[in-house]
Amino acid sequence: MSEFSLIIGNKNASSWSMRPWLVMKEAGLVFHEVLVDLFSDVREAEILKLNPAGRVPALRHGNQLIWDSLAICEYIAEIAAEKHLWPEDRATRAHARSISAEMHAGFPTVRGQMPMACLQTFPPPKLEGRLGWEVDRICQIWRQCLETYGGPYLFGHFTIADAMYAPVVSRFKTYQVLLEAPLEAYAERMLEHTAMKDWFQECIPTDVE
Numbered sequence: 001m002s003e004f005s006l007i008i009g010n011k012n013a014s015s016w017s018m019r020p021w022l023v024m025k026e027a028g029l030v031f032h033e034v035l036v037d038l039f040s041d042v043r044e045a046e047i048l049k050l051n052p053a054g055r056v057p058a059l060r061h062g063n064q065l066i067w068d069s070l071a072i073c074e075y076i077a078e079i080a081a082e083k084h085l086w087p088e089d090r091a092t093r094a095h096a097r098s099i100s101a102e103m104h105a106g107f108p109t110v111r112g113q114m115p116m117a118c119l120q121t122f123p124p125p126k127l128e129g130r131l132g133w134e135v136d137r138i139c140q141i142w143r144q145c146l147e148t149y150g151g152p153y154l155f156g157h158f159t160i161a162d163a164m165y166a167p168v169v170s171r172f173k174t175y176q177v178l179l180e181a182p183l184e185a186y187a188e189r190m191l192e193h194t195a196m197k198d199w200f201q202e203c204i205p206t207d208v209e
């Protein structure tokens with residue numbers, strides 16, 4: 001059995017789980033998956049048995065438990081240092097960390113009104129008010145990264161920042177958000193990423209929360 005166990009929710013719906021899962025795949029780590037059904041009545045008790053913080057994802061590595069998606073990504077970046085899961089240049093790394101933290105702490109309206117449902121397609125919501133602002137802000141972030149670093153991913157090669165925005169790529173597809181050509185090309189590239197494709201293939205449809 002692998003030394004790593006990643007505790008995650010339903011692949012179709014658990015955007016927080018998707019992020020470290022992609023990062024661990026990109027790092028080339030072999031890991032055991034522990035799946036918790038977030039639609040089960042006993043999910044709270046199930047999760048609490050595995051993580052006292054009561055949330056997924058969490059990573060068990062030997063006796064060490066690491067919880068919270070970004071903390072797991074940071075841990076993997078240190079373990080697989082040769083993969084440069086953060087950009088090497090300090091200023092670029094600070095930029096990548098800033099947009100990752102912005103996603104981690106923000107965009108509550110996108111989260112609430114456009115829940116992740118990888119396999120499903122829904123009519124586009126009206127992109128106005130706070131929702132419109134948040135979607136525009138994500139587009140601004142992607143545009144600035146792609147223009148500054150030249151693509152094909154946000155900071156050139158695939159980094160934790162791409163993983164942090166991967167659920168948004170999925171949401172934009174599900175809710176048919178129209179994007180300008182370079183951003184659409186980025187979203188397509190992300191959907192073609194091997195780990196992303198594997199995640200989608202392993203999804204089972206769920207209700208939307």
Ligand SMILES: N[C@@H](CCC(=O)N[C@@H](CS)C(=O)NCC(=O)O)C(=O)O
Nearest residue numbers: 009014015016055056057068069070
């Ligand atoms: N800040 C946390 C958020 C994790 C989170 O909210 N996970 C949700 C599922 S995607 C969860 O565990 N929900 C527990 C529940 O529904 O009972 C992280 O980045 O890992």
